[in-house]
Every structure is written in C-alpha cells, then in structure tokens.
Amino acid sequence: MSTTSVYSPLHVARSRFVWVRGLRKHLLFWGDPAAATPGAPLLVLVHGWMDVGASFQFAVDALRTRPGWQDRPIVALDWRGFGQSDASGTDSYWFADYLADLDFILDELSPGEPIDLLGHSMGGNAVMLYAGLRPQRIRRLVNVEGFGMPSAEPEEAPDRFAKWIDELKQPARLKDYDSLEAVAERLKGNNPRLRADFALWLAQHWSHEEGDRRVISADPAHKRPQPLLYRLPEVLGFFRRITAPVLFIEGDQTPYFLLFNGKYDRNQFLERSKAVPDLRLSTVADAGHMVHHDQPEALATLVADFLQSP
Numbered sequence: 001m002s003t004t005s006v007y008s009p010l011h012v013a014r015s016r017f018v019w020v021r022g023l024r025k026h027l028l029f030w031g032d033p034a035a036a037t038p039g040a041p042l043l044v045l046v047h048g049w050m051d052v053g054a055s056f057q058f059a060v061d062a063l064r065t066r067p068g069w070q071d072r073p074i075v076a077l078d079w080r081g082f083g084q085s086d087a088s089g090t091d092s093y094w095f096a097d098y099l100a101d102l103d104f105i106l107d108e109l110s111p112g113e114p115i116d117l118l119g120h121s122m123g124g125n126a127v128m129l130y131a132g133l134r135p136q137r138i139r140r141l142v143n144v145e146g147f148g149m150p151s152a153e154p155e156e157a158p159d160r161f162a163k164w165i166d167e168l169k170q171p172a173r174l175k176d177y178d179s180l181e182a183v184a185e186r187l188k189g190n191n192p193r194l195r196a197d198f199a200l201w202l203a204q205h206w207s208h209e210e211g212d213r214r215v216i217s218a219d220p221a222h223k224r225p226q227p228l229l230y231r232l233p234e235v236l237g238f239f240r241r242i243t244a245p246v247l248f249i250e251g252d253q254t255p256y257f258l259l260f261n262g263k264y265d266r267n268q269f270l271e272r273s274k275a276v277p278d279l280r281l282s283t284v285a286d287a288g289h290m291v292h293h294d295q296p297e298a299l300a301t302l303v304a305d306f307l308q309s310p
Helices: 053-063 095-109 122-133 154-168 180-190 196-206 232-240 256-260 266-273 296-308
Strands: 014-020 023-030 043-046 074-077 115-120 138-144 207-210 213-216 246-251 279-284
Touching: 014 095, 023 053, 023 095, 043 053, 043 095, 043 122, 053 074, 053 196, 053 296, 074 095, 095 122, 115 122, 122 138, 122 232, 138 296, 180 196, 180 213, 196 207, 232 266, 246 296, 266 279, 279 296
Parallel strands: 043 074, 043 115, 115 138, 138 246, 246 279
Antiparallel strands: 014 023, 023 074, 207 213
C-alpha cells in the first residue's frame, strides 16, 4: 500500500451535468459564471485526449493565488466519452462533434458574452478551430501544446479508410487495474515528471470502480483513428479567421514531435502559426507535454498575465 498522501485541492470544484445534443455532459465549476464581466469573462478549460476536466485542478489552484483571480469564474468540461460525460453511443468519434458540443455548451454558459478559452493538446487543437469558427465568442485564446498533426495527402485516404474499417471489426479495449495506486503508477509512467500526490488525486478522476477493478473513464472507441485526413489548407482557413489574441504555451521538454517519426516538426508548426493574425509563443521550463501537471504555477502565471493584459 502506498504511503504517499493524496493531493488536497485548495479550491474544490462543483459538478454539474447538462444535456447537449442528446448526451449528458459533465462540467466542473470554480466560481459562479454569472459573476463574469466583460473585463474578466468566464474562462473555459478543455482537456486533451485520454484526459478529463479535473486534470486542470492544479492549475486552477495556482490561478486562484493570482491577484484578481480569487473569484473569477472558471469551468472545465469532460469531452464526450471522457470522464463523467456520456459516450457518443457510436463506434467512432469525430472531431467536428467536439466543436459542436463546445458551441452548445457555450450557449448554456455564456450566450451573450465572449469568453476566454484554454485547451490542452487535442483540446488545444479544438479551440484553435473553434476560435476560427466562432471568432465573436472568444475574447482571448490559450493553446497549450496543441501543435496539430502532419499534413495528409489525398493519396493516403484509401489506406486510412481501410485501416479504420478493419479496426471497427476488432473490439476496442482499455486496460483495467487492480487498485487506485496502480492507476497512479500508470499516470506516472506516462509522465515521469508527475508528482506522486498529483498522480493519486488524478487517478480518482481518471478512473472509476467496476467490481473489484479500476477502469479508465474513457470510451475505448477513442482508440480508433479517424479515417478523415488532416487537411492543412482547411486548418489554416480556420486559423486566418481567428480575431482573438492567441497565447501558445509549450513545454521545453515536450516529446510531442517524436510521435511523428520525422513527418512533422516544430519548424513546420512555427510556419503554420504565421496564419494566426495575433499569436505569441511562450515556453515553460522543465515541462513536458502535460504542462498543467508539470508546472502548474508557471502555467498559471503565463495565463493570468496574458488574460489580464491590456
């Protein structure tokens, strides 16, 4: 049995469920959205692939120590099929659904006023597209490690569709675990920088009990790749429509580009970023891909300064 203590949140979130497009979506609230003002609007946080909204707890606690942030309303969501949000009920997940879900949720949370929006990884890619889709809804945008994907060529489409169909014929499974401590060890294995007390706290939200096992709180169908190609000209079309100032935050030890075996690198990302009308880049020291876990205080400082600057 582990003797490590579990992280104790300084500011406990309130859970709320809303019905969006026929699915029950889980939201976490710190503060009251009704308290938002034009100068200090609602901040909405969206997580990455195989993560949950509670993942932002450490960064929220750090933000609350900043002047002007003691009561500012913050909301984090669980994407469909993650955390406590309903699964889609289908055998695949489509990126367009994330954008539509976010739009419906903002109709509920802030129908008449722009928000500040932050996304990590997959969520960072989603918020960039959303800010081009609904530029009038975003006051300021923060993208944490949402670098995008290698540009795909049309000739790749048949093989991608064939691979997708072949994987549909195989059951999708996620590994289960015999204890909360085992889940925490899995999280630390994914990210060696993760503090032990953070890992134990996250494990409670990243998994749930089924009988005597702990099961990851995600629909296994998320493991199936989408057959649709990542078309760079379309992505840049979204980028050019962004009107909000954008802060891109990366970890100086990010392993992100290693995923692509030389097919996509940071220089290509920097070239794409020129399509965004107003983008600035900040790098967090001693941080990998999970910046909000590795350096929550440094992330909170960058985010607070950016969102409060004139």
